[in-house]
Amino acid sequence: MRNWKMLVDVHCHLDFPHFDPDREEVIRKCLDNDIIIVNSIISLDRLDPFLDLAKKYENVYYTIGMPPTELSSSLARNTLKEIEKHLATSRKFVGVGEVGLDYYWIKETEAREKEVENFHIFLDFIEKKKLPVVIHSRDAERDVINILRERNLKVLLHCFSGSKKLALEAVNLGYLISIPTSIAYSKQKQMLAKELPLENLVLETDSPFLAMKPKSRNEPINIKYSVEKIAKLKGIDKSKIEEVTFENSREFFNLKV
Template sequence: MSFLEGFIDCHTHLADSMFDHDIDMVIENARKSGVVAALVCTITPRDFSLVLRLCEQYSDILVPCLGIHPVQRDCNGEQRCVTQEDLDEVVAEIEKNADKICAIGEVGLDFQPRITPETSHKDTQKSVLKAQVDFANKFNLPLNVHSRSAGKPTIAALKEFGARRVLLHAFDGRPSTAMEGVAEGYFFSIPPSIVRNEQMKLVKQLPIENMVLETDCPGLGPVKGERNEPSNIQISCDYIAKIKGMTPQEVKRITSQNAVNLFPKLKMILK
């Protein structure tokens, strides 16, 4: 199967503990569902070794993305805003593995009020994002970007910081804001949760040339609260096809080509 005949899942968290007990089966189900490649993203510093190890174990289908997410967890497991110290902890690992990774990610902004109650929290997130855009430019890597409750500020920041190749995953902003990203050549990935949220207008307005597929597993599945897997990526494909008046085969082919254009290192594992 060539990559144009298979699915590329552009944003997953397969190193999450929810997959610890059956990762072999999850990968096998992905293969059976036609997934030929999946990008595995980090969130916290702890994830780096887990993601690298997992992608080495399944090197024919998984590729790593290393970055620090705007939302971290404190010692009690409660969510908190990222700090400069979180980034400092992983700078050496990003530089050491720059030749192995497919993108810098998951990075971005998250302006939910409980995460950024103060302006200083937003400023810190922007500073951490800028540093990671600089990494991406230094190593000629794309960015895998989070923008929850911060669609417009994220796109503005990416433009300001000189981001070159960008994937905005699970975008929850307005379609008009997304089109500002399209004007910059950014891509947008659509998860299976599209079947139960209010983003139909986004799918309708985005050009297919700027779209790719994702699952964001274990989150953002078709059924809220149930663990999501890469095998659900067909759901995103079918939904886009329906809204765009295309065949699922056309959507699969175009989004896979888009993914390889955005993430050239995928060619290392794709035939």
């Protein structure tokens, strides 16, 4: 690591099979370009192999979570046991995530109630341990914010798809909102980047998803283009975007860089 002009991809999935052919090459490319990776591991069977990479590369950190669409409370508790172990043993473990609610895929009332139950299982632990949390809230933004506001939490809303009004509520609660690389084409993400305070913004790719071009694989290095887009939307120099989003990310995850 060389200087503060590093960028941080606060949310990606390099452990996914999409990166099996060239995972380390992708990481080294980021290292060469001063990009820090915070990988979101949401499947416990991919945890140990990725941990080896986090130990090997100084720019790789990770969070552990569970997709909201997984409705098993026993899996939620097993995930928390794994998180507790990493909290005690790994300096590269930096938070919980992603966890939350998903009403896009989950439609039935009973299943949504199970989602909420699991969400509270995670939040009880997170609040007790005072850990940062990365939140998934697809089509459930209002319920998610209503739940979070009742707790004392350090929150990052990943790929937030809610309205400007909801986003400003989140900002007023002190939450961070990550702007994904889909800002290249998403009017909603462009609106968030333009209207929200820079002090509440961070950058993500959600790799391998949300690529700037359809049907292509996304990579963490593409956050460089998000910086350029946000700078144009806000009418400020991209070095300011780099500096503030880096500091926001470093402080949120307590990154030792």
